[in-house]
Amino acid sequence: MSFDPTAVETITVDSYGTLVDPAAVKTALEAYVDTEQIQSISDQWRSRSLMYTMVSNFTDSYQPFYDMNRDALRFALARHDVDLPSETIEEILATYHDLDPFEDVRSGLEAITEAGYDVFVVSNGNPEMLESMVETAALESILAGTISADEIQTFKPDSEIYQYAAEQTGTPLESIAHAAGPTFDVQGAMHAGMQGVWIDRTNGIWDPFADEPDLTVETFDEFATELGV
Template identity: 25%
Template sequence: MQSQDTTDIAVAALQRLRRSGQIRAISLDLDDTLWPIWPTIAKAEAVLLQWLAEHAPATAAHLGDTARVRALRHEIVELRPDLQADLSGLRRESIRLALTRAGDDPTLAEPAFDEFFAARQRVELFDDALPALAFLSQRWPVVALSNGNANVHVVGIGQHFRASLSASGAGMAKPEARFFHAAADAVGVAPEHVLHIGDDAALDAQGAMDAGMHAVWLNRAQLAWPHEGPEPHVTVASLLQLCQGLADR
């Protein structure tokens, strides 16, 4: 649990940012910031296996379980480096590879991926996610900036976002500075006037700072900062604490 002193420091730092007038937009990570990603992926992979058992049983038998599904997904990363930033493409091609190896029809990769992708959108939000989205979007334009392939409109939170950028759609990924700059461009502000919020120390916090943005590291697990050099402008333990710090005083 975060100490009261640490909480007070975070809230005070956010209040200073708020009062400075420097923040004119918010960019926000999705996976593991608004919902836990791996339970979602595990459920989607189970749905995929069930679909394959009905439509491509040899492939389902060859894969066996979700661990093998995930291993094949990692294998395709090595085989198709051109798809590194395209998680949908990587997943689709890993399914195609599994079908081909098992002697099933590789064109089934498309409907199989559609089943997986639909299940991947069924996320369970953290308790503080919806209140935080409502709070932030009432005060600033908010841009989703994700290396994942969730669709905020399908998930059911699209009304809170002015724009949504994914690595799959943009052809680039965090921590590339130009991806962060694309988020700033999407709402017509300079990077130095964007506050980026995300859970990943390297991809989100360090990436945002390197791109010239203000960075809030959402550190739910209370980990130590893992990098050398400057720490994030603010570290919070929850989105609730973030909103407390950014509230009008």
Template identity: 35%
Template sequence: MAETTALCFDMYGTLCDTSSVTRRLGEVLDLSGVLTDAVDETWRRKQLQYSYQAAQMDAYEPFWEITGKALDYALAEYDIEPTDGERQRVVEAYDHLSPYPDAAATLEELGDAGYTVTVLSNGNPAMLERLAANAGLEPYLDDIISADEVKTFKPDPVVYENAASRVGSDIEACRLVSANAWDAAGAGSAGMGVAWVNRRRDPPEAIGPTPTTVVDSLSRLPDVLASE
């Protein structure tokens, strides 16, 4: 495997916790804890499903729109009818996701170690820029690379290939860092190295290459990369 020079971090679920939307869901819609968790789970599941569908159906639309439609589905499933203002406040929770506690320090340490540190995400540029700024991650990023640039979504190989082109590197010298097993499998299939942040100790995907590196937290990544 080529020496890694660029690290491409997934944003949603890797650097920032998508389940941190539950606070705003509960507050804005006055939901119980159990119902809030159920809506959150459905929202995230449909967000990913709709991105897959849009890619397969050649029906691309920005991830912000995908996220809103996934929320609409989740609310409808549980017969929740927010006002337009309430819906807007809830979907804007994606601009204010909580970063994982070790995210900023890990990005800073890896940047100081000489890696090119970027985000590679399905999010469209405006939503990624807002989140990176609000989460305090922006100072530690060399770039933000969006799937919007190629008008499809991960795990389409072209998303990972575009990232390598953007950082000016062979794809083998780029490494995706993701907590999403399907994303890790997609990057590996495209020829990119992978560091899978397996916080829940899940099994790897049955389809796609086994991740080249597995860590249980972002904070472990600098030491593991240094030892390879």
């Protein structure tokens, strides 16, 4: 399926890995972890937290994403034989409240909203995380709102969260374009009935088993152009 901008009424966007860069957590690890372990711990922390959210959808073991993230960090540290006190773990974890936006986010989203589209964040992050993310990235004046998985206690890529987003925005699924960096999120949105936009800033590899995204762009500025803005 190819992208149809004429069908789009509302834009939804992912948060971590799309609006803000979670790779910055590596800096928080530097004071406590050997240099050669930082990348591996950071990668495992991120991948494990996402795995936990997906497993919880099938095992009725929901907990807020911040708690999932804490458990994933503890696992990654233990896997590398790093023992840190709880206070230090909380300090590292708090990095998620202070992540910088990608350079194209503000300009691209401003162009999209000025063209008349409402833009909503749809995220696995719990409300407190989203509130701090929006504030830190200075996106209050651009976004129409945030929608958290915590509100229905179901994580992406379950179709339920995209259906819930459609209800909350008052927009039919087929009239929403969902933009995300993580490929599983784009796939989930498309499966639910949205148009899927992959924000591919790193010239990544699309998952071979999945249908191609409706649109692939490098930045939100390019997405705005594809919308005809």
